Amino acid sequence: xxxxxxxxxxxxxxxxxxxxxxxxxxxxxxxxxxxxxxxxxxxxxxxxxxxxxxxxxxxxxxxxxxxxxxxxxxxxxxxxxxxxxxxxxxxxxxxxxxxxxxxxxxxxxxxxxxxxxxxxxxxxxxxxxxxxxxxxxxxxxxxxxxxxxxxxxxxxxxxxxxxxxxxxxxxxxxxxxxxxxxxxxxxxxxxxxxxxxxxxxxxxxxxxxxxxxxxxxxxxxxxxxxxxxxxxxxxxxxxxxxxxxxxxxxxxxxxxxxxxxxxxxxxxxxxxxxxxxxxxxxxxxxxxxxxxxxxxxxxxxxxxxxxxxxxxxxxxxxxxxxxxxxxxxxxxxxxxxxxxxxxxxxxxxxxxxxxxxxxxxxxxxxxxxxxxxxxxxxxxxxxxxxxxxxxxxxxxxxxxx
Amino acid sequence: xxxxxxxxxxxxxxxxxxxxxxxxxxxxxxxxxxxxxxxxxxxxxxxxxxxxxxxxxxxxxxxxxxxxxxxxxxxxxxxxxxxxxxxxxxxxxxxxxxxxxxxxxxxxxxxxxxxxxxxxxxxxxxxxxxxxxxxxxxxxxxxxxxxxxxxxxxxxxxxxxxxxxxxxxxxxxxxxxxxxxxxxxxxxxxxxxxxxxxxxxxxxxxxxxxxxxxxxxxxxxxxxxxxxxxxxxxxxxxxxxxxxxxxxxxxxxxxxxxxxxxxxxxxxxxxxxxxxxxxxxxxxxxxxxxxxxxxxxxxxxxxxxxxxxxxxxxxxxxxxxxxxxxxxxxxxxxxxxxxxxxxxxxxxxxxxxxxxxxxxxxxxxxxxxxxxxxxxxxxxxxxxxxxxxxxxxxxxxxxxx
Numbered sequence: 001x002x003x004x005x006x007x008x009x010x011x012x013x014x015x016x017x018x019x020x021x022x023x024x025x026x027x028x029x030x031x032x033x034x035x036x037x038x039x040x041x042x043x044x045x046x047x048x049x050x051x052x053x054x055x056x057x058x059x060x061x062x063x064x065x066x067x068x069x070x071x072x073x074x075x076x077x078x079x080x081x082x083x084x085x086x087x088x089x090x091x092x093x094x095x096x097x098x099x100x101x102x103x104x105x106x107x108x109x110x111x112x113x114x115x116x117x118x119x120x121x122x123x124x125x126x127x128x129x130x131x132x133x134x135x136x137x138x139x140x141x142x143x144x145x146x147x148x149x150x151x152x153x154x155x156x157x158x159x160x161x162x163x164x165x166x167x168x169x170x171x172x173x174x175x176x177x178x179x180x181x182x183x184x185x186x187x188x189x190x191x192x193x194x195x196x197x198x199x200x201x202x203x204x205x206x207x208x209x210x211x212x213x214x215x216x217x218x219x220x221x222x223x224x225x226x227x228x229x230x231x232x233x234x235x236x237x238x239x240x241x242x243x244x245x246x247x248x249x250x251x252x253x254x255x256x257x258x259x260x261x262x263x264x265x266x267x268x269x270x271x272x273x274x275x276x277x278x279x280x281x282x283x284x285x286x287x288x289x290x291x292x293x294x295x296x297x298x299x300x301x302x303x304x305x306x307x308x309x310x311x312x313x314x315x316x317x318x319x320x321x322x323x324x325x326x327x328x329x330x331x332x333x334x335x336x337x338x339x340x341x342x343x344x345x346x347x348x349x350x351x352x353x354x355x356x357x358x359x360x361x362x363x364x365x366x367x368x369x370x371x372x373x374x375x376x377x378x379x380x381x382x383x384x385x386x387x388x389x390x391x392x393x394x395x396x397x398x399x400x401x
Numbered sequence: 402x403x404x405x406x407x408x409x410x411x412x413x414x415x416x417x418x419x420x421x422x423x424x425x426x427x428x429x430x431x432x433x434x435x436x437x438x439x440x441x442x443x444x445x446x447x448x449x450x451x452x453x454x455x456x457x458x459x460x461x462x463x464x465x466x467x468x469x470x471x472x473x474x475x476x477x478x479x480x481x482x483x484x485x486x487x488x489x490x491x492x493x494x495x496x497x498x499x500x501x502x503x504x505x506x507x508x509x510x511x512x513x514x515x516x517x518x519x520x521x522x523x524x525x526x527x528x529x530x531x532x533x534x535x536x537x538x539x540x541x542x543x544x545x546x547x548x549x550x551x552x553x554x555x556x557x558x559x560x561x562x563x564x565x566x567x568x569x570x571x572x573x574x575x576x577x578x579x580x581x582x583x584x585x586x587x588x589x590x591x592x593x594x595x596x597x598x599x600x601x602x603x604x605x606x607x608x609x610x611x612x613x614x615x616x617x618x619x620x621x622x623x624x625x626x627x628x629x630x631x632x633x634x635x636x637x638x639x640x641x642x643x644x645x646x647x648x649x650x651x652x653x654x655x656x657x658x659x660x661x662x663x664x665x666x667x668x669x670x671x672x673x674x675x676x677x678x679x680x681x682x683x684x685x686x687x688x689x690x691x692x693x694x695x696x697x698x699x700x701x702x703x704x705x706x707x708x709x710x711x712x713x714x715x716x717x718x719x720x721x722x723x724x725x726x727x728x729x730x731x732x733x734x735x736x737x738x739x740x741x742x743x744x745x746x747x748x749x750x751x752x753x754x755x756x757x758x759x760x761x762x763x764x765x766x767x768x769x770x771x772x773x774x775x776x777x778x779x780x781x782x783x784x785x786x787x788x789x790x791x792x793x794x795x796x797x798x799x800x801x802x
Contacts, residue, residue, distance in 0.1 A: 029761055037761075062800060063403045064781060065788030066411075069801035082801065083407060092802045227802075339759075345799055347792040348761050373763065379779040 004240045006399065007079075007387060011242045016328035016393040018243070019279070019289045020385075022077060023315055024070075024254075025297030025338025027350040027369060031305055038296075038305060038340060039351060040368045042312040046319040047332065047367040051353050054330075056364040057377025058349035059385060061336050067347045073335030074257045078237065078290070079386030087260065088172065088229020093162050095256020099154055101231050106170045106199060109227045110153070110161040111178060112137060112220035115211075119185040124178070125159040126220040134158060137220055140213050149202045163206070163225060171196035176226035177207055186224055199228070236262025237288065241390055246285070248278045249292035258290055272314055276321035283325050287393075291322075300338030301345075308340050329356040329393045331385060332367070349379060356392035405641045407800065408480075408788060412643045417729035417794040419644070420680070420690045421786075423478060424716055425471075425655075426698030426739025428751040428770060432706055439697075439706060439741060440752060441769045443713040447720040448733070448768040452754050455731075457765040458778025459750035460786060462737050468748045474736030475658045479638065479691070480787030488661065489573065489630020494563045496657020500555055502632050507571045507600060510628045511554070511562040512579060513538060513621035516612075520586040525579070526560040527621040535559060538621055541614050550603045564607070564626060572597035577627035578608055587625055600629065637663025638689065642791055647686070649679045650693035659691055673715055677722035684726050692723075701739030702746075709741050730757045730794045732786055733768070750780060757793035 028037035061068045061076050062083065071092055072082030090107035101107055112134065114123040129137075134155040142153040149167035156162060173193035177186045189203040203225060210223045237245040239262070247258030250270035259265060264286065268278035272293055279289055293315055299308035322330065333352035336345050351372040353364075362376035380388075390396045429438035462469040462477050463484065472493050473483030491508035502508055513535065515524040530538075535556040543554040550568035557563060574594035578587045590604040604626060611624045638646040640663070648659030651671035660666060665687065669679040673694055680690055694716055700709035723731065734753035737746050752773040754765075763777035781789070791797045 029759065058779075063788065064785035065790070065792035065797060066403065066407075067792065067797065067799045069799050072801040083403065086801065089802050342759065346759070347789070347797070369761065370764065373777055373779075374775065 002387065004235060007240055007396070010397045010399055011240065011390065012395055012397050013242050014393065014395050015287075016395060017283070017287050017289075018329040018389050018393050019291065019322060019327045019331070020077065020389070021291045021293070021322065021330065021332045022074070023293045023296050023312065023332065023334050025300045025336060025345065026334025027337025027339070027346070027348050028300070028308070029339035029341050029346070029348065032341065037369050038300070038308040039312055040370065042309045042316065044312060044316040044367060046316045046323065048365060050319070050323070050330070050332070050355055051367040051371070052365040053361055054353040054355040055359040055362055055377055056351070056353045056367070056372040056375025057380050058369070058372050058375075059333050059352040059380055059382045060349050061382045065347050067345050068336045069345065070253055070335060071257060074254065075261070076382035077333070077335055077385060078261050079240065079383055080234065080261065081383055085232070085234055087232055089227025090162065090229040091231055092253070092256070093156055093160070094164065095259060096253035097154060097156055097162065098252040098255065099162065099164070101164065102166065103231065104168075104170065106165040106172050106228055106230055108163045108165075108203070108225040108229075110163045111224040112159045112161070113222050113224050114219040115185070115222040121179070121182045121184060121186065121222070121224075123219060124180070124182060124224065128158045129220050131155065131157055133220065134161065137214065137217060141210055141223075144206070144209065146202050146205050146209075151206055159220070165199065165202060170199045170202070172199070172228045172230045174200045174203060174228050176228075177203065178224035178226040186222065189225070203228070232260065234260055238262055241288070241386070241395070243288040243395070244286045245288040245290065246282060247290045247292070248275050249290070250275060251292070251294045254292040254294070263290060272318050273321070276318050280321055280325060296334070297338045300340050301343055303340050303343040305340035329354065329389045331389050333385070352377065352380070352385065354385070354388060354392060358392050358394070403788065405636060408641055408797070411798045411800055412641065412791065413796055413798050414643050415794065415796050416688075417796065418684070418688050419730040419790050419794050420692065420723060420728040420732070421478065421790070422692045422694070422723065422731070422733045423475070424694045424697050424713065424733065424735050426701045426737060426746065427735025428738025428740070428747070428749050429701070429709070430740035430742050430747075430749070433742070438770050439701070439709040440713055441771065443710045443717065445713060445717040445768060447717045447724065449766060451720070451724070451731070451733070451756055452768040452772070453766040454762055455754040455756040456760040456763055456778050457752070457754045457768070457773040457776025458781050459770070459773050459776070460734050460753040460783045461750045461780055462783045466748050468746050469737045470746065471654055471736060472658060475655065476662070477783035478734070478736055478786060479662050480641065480784055481635065481662065482784055486633070486635055488633055490628025491563065491630040492632055493654070493657070494557055494561070495565065496660065497654035498555060498557055498563065499653040499656065500563065500565070502565065503567065504632065505571065507566045507573050507629055507631055509564045509566075509604070509626040511564045512625040513560045513562070514623050514625050515620040516586070516623040522580070522583045522585060522587065522623070522625075524620060525581070525583060525625065529559045530621050532556065532558055534621065535562065538615065538618060542611055542624075545607070545610065547603050547606050547610075552607055560621070566600065566603060571600045571603070573600070573629045573631045575601045575604060575629050577629075578604065579625035579627040587623060590626070604629070633661065635661055639663055642689070642787070642796070644689040644796070645687045646689040646691065647683060648691045648693070649676050650691070651676060652693070652695045655693040655695070664691060673719050674722070677719050681722055681726060697735070698739045701741050702744055704741050704744040706741035730755065730790045732790050734786070753778065753781070753786065755786070755789060755793060759793050759795070
């Protein structure tokens, strides 16, 4: 992929508008009975019609065989090399619950866990306690001051929470206390760089105190911390592409990822129709829109083939709201595949289509894994979609004389 | 391609089994009369049947236009960047005759050559002396002790032999004595790094002594040495992919290449049926198998189109031995093309298919250069086949949260 420096040199502002519609986990695998994927099964007249005017292909999120998490999947779509631009687990969970992490905060992902009388972990997830219990326990741990460092605890879901360490002189360069297995005690947090002495000390103090506070709370009688991380300092979309970018996403994780690259976050209601209407209402104010649909990924992870088909069909039926805006460039794809038969994110490339007046349409006339295989983009690294969209929006000038 | 560090992080062990069947020099060019390649000419019902359940494509061993030797071709298939992970000519010849090179040994490729009374080279290959003569001359040169360095000489074929320098303080950083042309004397071996003083000195002494020993042996009255090299320290497949890997290859060169990446070498008889039976007999003990078929490449190099077709057909007819094992992932490809009409390795991409339950099959229903062109893998760098196989074996966890 190209260096951002080159893009920065040739990016120009213009009045054209680009929409990136991400249908999360869009790609699938064939249903064992029909031999058709979710997208091939869904009735999608609008997507199919658009594909016949578009250039189509298959987007490779990271590299052959690599299954991306949501972070790498989206960063690649925004044009950021997902191997180079990584987001720590703690920060990702933090942005995932809309918590406003500050510049020098260190975030860690926490688990409530069970330990026996010898201190050995017996269940890394404390029997997946209820969200209510989680909230109650987070209140017990929240708000401590440890040698001038404020410890902020917020529940995520079930046994999961985030720990934010706020104060002077901290560093993320420490090891996890979570040994990722049972039968042994939580690990001591140690430094992986001398500058992190204080962070390790505070984290261990916090672990120690938590054990006392939670002593009577079996099965959630201890905590594990991992993925200590700092809010990363990524160049913004505006820096690189000279675009005013806005994000429309009903799930906090994706708003968080959009914020990482400097997008403005638009408030929206949750249904697909609502998100598309939010786009319509704000259409005059930005020149790049990231619109995120979550349901397809959730259905895929639940192994619910039919629900994934239905959400694709719902997306299709609402698509005219976007089409009526007549965006100069409309890219429709997913951040990765989530085949219902795998019940998980997967490594399979993702159908993509790019519509613009200048796209050089191919012969593809249906939007699906198999149809896109013969599309004009071929197999394209996801990181190249953003430069390609920029070009189609006539926002990239010539490289070299 | 991805860094091994990333793969190491996400590789997990599992009970699934992968088989990589390399049909050496598989890719071809059309026969001038039929317009069909060797693979297109061969009757291959089993390969065709498998292709219809597989994802197909064309594998690019190194880069467009680059014709790989056996070393780069195989290293790429094992997932190693063949431009970065290079094997010296001396070492390659050495592993090619099953000679057990030791840690600090320096290996060089040797030629018997002809020189005239002025010492100028008249034939770099000494008229391609017989294997018998080669063996006789190697016995004359073998086993010398030069200032504490043992010089081991072993015949390869015709005018070719290997020279192993064994002892303390040697380095491979020296120039070739082979000037690669006639009409001038052999070059003096010189250092390209100060640490190689001793090596250069010993090599020149050995050249000098060889000239005396061979004085009456015209046309093989002198030697040339090139490709001084040390056994490379590559990370093993087990280090990178956490797999227990075994190699089944009837030719020593391929066993040697497999050893370089830490595979266990299984003893086997030479016929294709024998090799496949060796796989069957050892199937329980490893989770990755490299099976190598040599005949296709030899036939291609001999320009014997029909023999190459026959060996492909023989491979196809024995394939059920592998299919009956029902491997979780089966990859079938070549390390490069060897078109019979070129009588040589070539740069053309190689047909590849990957079968697994999770492969997302495409519409390809024949295994050939032309059919694979519309396959779901598209043009894939050979180095990405191993990560893709790992993913299909569910041996790679998610990258990033």
